[in-house]
Amino acid sequence: MSAEKQIPLPRPTPISQPYWDACKEGRLTVQRCKDCGAYTFIPQPCCGECLSEESEWVESCGRGTLYSFSTVYRPQQPVFETPYTVVIVELEEGYHMLSNLIGVEPEDVEIGTPLEVFFEEMSEEITLPYFRVRDAG
Amino acid sequence: MGPEAIEVAAEDRRIRCLFGLREGSGVLERTGLALEDRGVADPESFHGLANPPPRQGASGPDRCANIDRMRNPYDGVAIVGAYNTIQAKQLPNWTEQGLVLDAIRGALGDAGLTTDDVDGVNISSWVTRINSRTTAQWFGGRPMWTGVSSPGVEGVLEAAAAIQTGQAETVVIATAQCGEYTDRESTVSWTRPENEFVECWGLYTAAEFALMAQRHMHLYGTPRAALSEVAASIRSNGALNPDAIFYGRECSPAEVEASRMVADPFHLLDCCIASEGGAAMVLTTAERAKDLDCEPIFILGGGLDRQGMSYVTAPVWDRYGWVGRRAMKMTFEQSGLTHKDIDFAEFYDPFSFEIIRQLEAFGFCKEGEGADFVLEGRIRIDGDLPVVTNGGIMSYSHAGVAQLLQKPIAAVQQLRGQIVEDLRLHEPKVALATNGGSGALFCDVMALGKELA
Numbered sequence: 001m002s003a004e005k006q007i008p009l010p011r012p013t014p015i016s017q018p019y020w021d022a023c024k025e026g027r028l029t030v031q032r033c034k035d036c037g038a039y040t041f042i043p044q045p046c047c048g049e050c051l052s053e054e055s056e057w058v059e060s061c062g063r064g065t066l067y068s069f070s071t072v073y074r075p076q077q078p079v080f081e082t083p084y085t086v087v088i089v090e091l092e093e094g095y096h097m098l099s100n101l102i103g104v105e106p107e108d109v110e111i112g113t114p115l116e117v118f119f120e121e122m123s124e125e126i127t128l129p130y131f132r133v134r135d136a137g
Numbered sequence: 138m139g140p141e142a143i144e145v146a147a148e149d150r151r152i153r154c155l156f157g158l159r160e161g162s163g164v165l166e167r168t169g170l171a172l173e174d175r176g177v178a179d180p181e182s183f184h185g186l187a188n189p190p191p192r193q194g195a196s197g198p199d200r201c202a203n204i205d206r207m208r209n210p211y212d213g214v215a216i217v218g219a220y221n222t223i224q225a226k227q228l229p230n231w232t233e234q235g236l237v238l239d240a241i242r243g244a245l246g247d248a249g250l251t252t253d254d255v256d257g258v259n260i261s262s263w264v265t266r267i268n269s270r271t272t273a274q275w276f277g278g279r280p281m282w283t284g285v286s287s288p289g290v291e292g293v294l295e296a297a298a299a300i301q302t303g304q305a306e307t308v309v310i311a312t313a314q315c316g317e318y319t320d321r322e323s324t325v326s327w328t329r330p331e332n333e334f335v336e337c338w339g340l341y342t343a344a345e346f347a348l349m350a351q352r353h354m355h356l357y358g359t360p361r362a363a364l365s366e367v368a369a370s371i372r373s374n375g376a377l378n379p380d381a382i383f384y385g386r387e388c389s390p391a392e393v394e395a396s397r398m399v400a401d402p403f404h405l406l407d408c409c410i411a412s413e414g415g416a417a418m419v420l421t422t423a424e425r426a427k428d429l430d431c432e433p434i435f436i437l438g439g440g441l442d443r444q445g446m447s448y449v450t451a452p453v454w455d456r457y458g459w460v461g462r463r464a465m466k467m468t469f470e471q472s473g474l475t476h477k478d479i480d481f482a483e484f485y486d487p488f489s490f491e492i493i494r495q496l497e498a499f500g501f502c503k504e505g506e507g508a509d510f511v512l513e514g515r516i517r518i519d520g521d522l523p524v525v526t527n528g529g530i531m532s533y534s535h536a537g538v539a540q541l542l543q544k545p546i547a548a549v550q551q552l553r554g555q556i557v558e559d560l561r562l563h564e565p566k567v568a569l570a571t572n573g574g575s576g577a578l579f580c581d582v583m584a585l586g587k588e589l590a
Binding site for chain 2: 013
């Protein structure tokens with residue numbers, strides 16, 4: 001994935017740093033409210049359900065389904081190799097996240113497909129969580 | 138306490154609750170409120186359509202639910218000047234300052250007013266960051282009120298509120314964008330996200346909106362042909378508009394589908410253009426407008442629907458797909474209008490799908506039936522709800538932020554008959570203008586008319 005190493009990489013903030021630290025360890029994490037149990041993604045200073053500031057980072061199972069997608073032919077920047085498929089993944093915990101789907105031909109991408117996370121080290125600081133098709137069962 | 142006092146007390150609690158957030162957690166306990174108290178959607182009130190589902194962060198307060206019939210809060214205001222500068226893909230010989238000044242002079246001239254009349258401004262630009270405070274100087278220090286809202290539906294409603302409450306009598310809203318496009322290899326700079334959870338996946342505005350469209354097509358079986366029909370309808374209007382950048386560029390549904398793929402399902406001609414230009418609008422009191430040598434256009438109602446930052450979180454259809462519905466509902470409640478009263482709609486048209494979405498979100502048809510609506514030819518210039526009559530941001534111009542103001546301007550010009558005959562509707566009385574769409578997580582709506590309702 002040498003070409004992809006030049007893509008624009010996340011610049012963590014104090015709020016998101018724990019998330020990126022966990023990615024480096026190969027763990028997908030998400031904020032969960034200690035008061036009401038709701039999941040919040042992307043990281044926020046408070047819970048989107050009850051506004052509590054008491055949240056904790058918990059590990060996500062990293063499994064989900066393909067909620068929506070777009071296969072992109074006109075890249076955001078030339079450094080992105082086309083075509084690439086942007087997806088919204090609905091995690092089993094119920095929250096949604098953006099990522100890329102890897103290893104599926106554009107004509108085979110289908111909403112509802114079971115997916116699982118895998119990690120690619122992009123730099124010393126950043127490891128990105130990509131998704132691939134998960135064998136059912 | 139009478140009903141009014143109770144309403145005020147409730148509002149006071151709500152505001153304290155919101156401001157209390159900064160003080161830390163536990164605020165809800167201190168105010169004795171649960172989140173539900175911020176407002177409960179009435180599931181039966183909006184023309185048979187359900188309100189946005191109560192997903193986390195999705196619906197929020199529905200202020201209309203407790204109000205039988207509002208009155209038009211802008212009934213003392215008139216739009217008296219509307220003007221677009223030259224528009225082009227690029228304007229290398231212009232500066233934003235020059236465009237803004239040209240727009241202001243044009244709009245004041247249209248209204249028959251001078252700098253002496255202006256006591257309020259909302260003036261901005263994208264690249265060089267012209268702002269209201271500095272431009273108050275351009276008017277020799279005359280303005281006393283300055284607006285801060287984006288120069289579109291939001292800014293027009295803000296200016297109208299300032300006039301209605303006597304903070305200003307005559308307000309100029311102006312904006313422009315040029316000098317932006319230098320990197321042809323990448324998508325337009327302001328369509329590229331910077332957020333750490335978005336940028337690295339290669340997202341940009343077209344892909345964000347495509348994620349919404351794909352989900353809708355999956356849920357409702359929305360056919361590709363409907364997207365093509367929308368793009369062809371709008372681009373065909375622009376082809377007839379001599380002021381449009383794509384003037385003369387007739388477009389069929391087949392041509393839309395034959396254009397290259399950008400971000401599935403959007404082909405190139407499903408997407409709006411990127412261009413440069415300026416625009417301005419002048420508003421004053423309805424009383425003052427009577428003395429002017431121009432045809433005033435009135436604001437009949439309007440509202441905002443803003444669910445968060447654009448291009449930061451995943452554009453999840455089930456949470457944000459119907460954004461704008463609350464703004465439309467507010468507009469109908471204030472104006473007393475219904476769908477049948479709308480003669481044409483200057484809808485935000487960043488991508489073909491957004492027209493289908495707005496028709497459904499606003500209740501012009503049922504959820505999932507927007508495709509049938511457009512495939513019946515109803516949004517064509519000779520249909521029963523012509524949409525984007527000047528060619529919009531797909532064909533007329535998409536000058537960055539100026540396009541926000543160009544939606545109400547398009548409505549004003551069509552209502553006044555100030556458009557080429559081929560695109561002139563037969564005595565239209567009421568129009569809608571909208572800004573923002575699902576991928577951007579905001580959608581503002583206003584109704585404009587030749588007469589106060």
